[in-house]
Amino acid sequence: MVWRSVMISRPARLRRAHYSLAIEQEETAFVPFEDIAVIVLNHREITLTHPVLSACAEYGIGLYATGHNHQPAGIFLPFLSHSRSTRMMRKQLGISKPTAKQAWAEIVRRKIENQAACLALSARAGAERLASHARRVRSGDPDNLEAQAAAFYFAQLFGNAFNRADAHWTNAALDYGYAVLRGAITRGLVAHGLHPSIGLFHDSEQNAFNLADDLIEPFRPLVDLHVAQHPASTTGDLTPSDKEALVALLNVDVDMPQGQMSVLSAIEYAVEGLVRVYEGKAKGLDLPRLLGLQRHRLEY
Numbered sequence: 528m529v530w531r532s533v534m535i536s537r538p539a540r541l542r543r544a545h546y547s548l549a550i551e552q553e554e555t556a557f558v559p560f561e562d563i564a565v566i567v568l569n570h571r572e573i574t575l576t577h578p579v580l581s582a583c584a585e586y587g588i589g590l591y592a593t594g595h596n597h598q599p600a601g602i603f604l605p606f607l608s609h610s611r612s613t614r615m616m617r618k619q620l621g622i623s624k625p626t627a628k629q630a631w632a633e634i635v636r637r638k639i640e641n642q643a644a645c646l647a648l649s650a651r652a653g654a655e656r657l658a659s660h661a662r663r664v665r666s667g668d669p670d671n672l673e674a675q676a677a678a679f680y681f682a683q684l685f686g687n688a689f690n691r692a693d694a695h696w697t698n699a700a701l702d703y704g705y706a707v708l709r710g711a712i713t714r715g716l717v718a719h720g721l722h723p724s725i726g727l728f729h730d731s732e733q734n735a736f737n738l739a740d741d742l743i744e745p746f747r748p749l750v751d752l753h754v755a756q757h758p759a760s761t762t763g764d765l766t767p768s769d770k771e772a773l774v775a776l777l778n779v780d781v782d783m784p785q786g787q788m789s790v791l792s793a794i795e796y797a798v799e800g801l802v803r804v805y806e807g808k809a810k811g812l813d814l815p816r817l818l819g820l821q822r823h824r825l826e827y
Contacts, residue, residue, distance in 0.1 A: 533548070533558060540575070543581075543582050546559055548579065565588065566589070567599070568591060589710050590603040615721055616722050619725040634745060638673065653679060696764070696765065700754045704749075704773040708746050709736060726740065726741050749790065757772065779819075782817075783815055
């Protein structure tokens with residue numbers, strides 16, 4: 528299973544060297560393509576060859592490009608790499624409303640539970656109130672407990688004056704971390720033949736990642752926890768080390784029904800569970816539980 532996230536924040540030339548990505552800087556580093564899940568290009572003086580793009584498609588690697596503000600602005604994904612993508616599209620379009628609403632309720636419930644865990648791990652008050660919200664989530668979340676929980680949660684985590692629309696370091700860090708997660712989830716959806724634009728709950732015609740925006744919700748509190756526990760060292764923009772740490776959250780452990788594993792592995796299992804729901808082989812989703820910020824330990 529892929530496990531590496533590669534972030535490049537200095538001038539570099541990327542080329543394919545047989546089965547590896549060659550990163551040419553002062554020295555040349557080689558990373559096997561089969562180990563890579565995502566590559567983040569975070570400098571304006573990075574060049575890459577066509578064979579690198581082909582390898583990313585071949586190995587199912589998500590390649591991120593950042594914009595002028597150094598936030599992820601786009602992602603390169605394999606084109607219809609799954610052999611049953613058309614069948615899965617029909618499954619997505621044909622899912623019954625009760626099934627979709629129940630799946631969304633599961634997602635909202637776990638998101639709020641993870642927000643409660645985030646408050647507790649950050650030594651903030653309010654975890655019990657959020658746990659109560661989670662217990663009251665019904666099919667389709669008709670009471671909009673997700674929004675009620677979010678309003679309370681962000682005020683507890685970052686202070687009453689906090690506003691997600693404000694331009695400051697905390698929001699920039701949250702946006703960066705969410706974008707990395709969104710891309711990793713989109714990569715997983717495409718790899719399993721799902722179409723990211725066809726969501727369970729999100730259904731904007733202008734959003735090509737509706738389904739990713741559904742599945743990301745229980746993962747978001749991991750980014751929130753990191754940002755709350757690692758406040759800005761300066762008042763300026765995100766530093767390269769800030770961005771590196773946010774990308775590295777893909778390798779933090781979460782708890783899944785299958786056991787403790789990295790976020791990257793959890794995304795794979797979550798997507799596989801979603802496929803089973805679409806195929807009528809499962810009634811519930813496999814979703815992560817927040818444990819903290821412990822990095823996954825690889826065993827050889």
